[in-house]
Amino acid sequence: MYEVIWHGRGGQGVVIAAQILAESAYLQGFKGVTSAPTFGPERRGAPLTASTRIADTAIRTFSQIAKADIAVVLDPSLLEVVDIAGTLKPGGLLIVNTPQSASEIGMDGNIAVLDAVSVAVRFHLFKEGAPIVNTPMLGVFARATGLVSLEAIERGLKRKISGTAATTNIAALRVAFDEAKIPEEPNRYFFEKQVSAL
Secondary structure (H helix, E strand, C coil): CEEEEEEEEECCCHHHHHHHHHHHHHHHCCCEEEEEECCCCCCECCEEEEEEEEECCCCCCCCCCCCEEEEEECCHHHHHCCCCHHHEEEEEEEEEECCCCHHHCCCCCEEEEECHHHHHHHCCCEECCEECCHHHHHHHHHHHHCCCCHHHHHHHHHHHCCHHHHHHHHHHHHHHHHHCECCCCCCCCCCCCCCCCC
């Protein structure tokens, strides 16, 4: 089972990103997928998390993820206020929305980065005046992990978003996939059992 934890702030689309990834993994052929937000007194702008579990067989675990294989950070300011490293398993992969390079993050390990804000601005992905980076971060996820293909994520995204919004988000997803800066030799211990796209 592969466990993914999403870190973001209220209103950034963290929960939707977790749901799209679960849907995409199912469409790719994984038999077990779950997606869940954390529940609490979250409000717009407050830190929150969501989780996605992906497995080749049915998933019977529904608790919150304590240590994930992959942590995706939609808001880089959270690196200063949340123990992101503490949510990762040893050797796990960190994916961060930031204009900085991986070496500038100040954390050890496998780190993939993308300036997802610039991608969101380029494609006019805004909500209430703020850039929405969840779709670009799904593109980074596909590129950095190889766990769920870009094509499967596009299909999953179309199930959540329709019309011209889907077209725009898919374009942003593809650009993010291409522009993501990923580790040259990432530790792939949790990506050994790949499932071919259907």
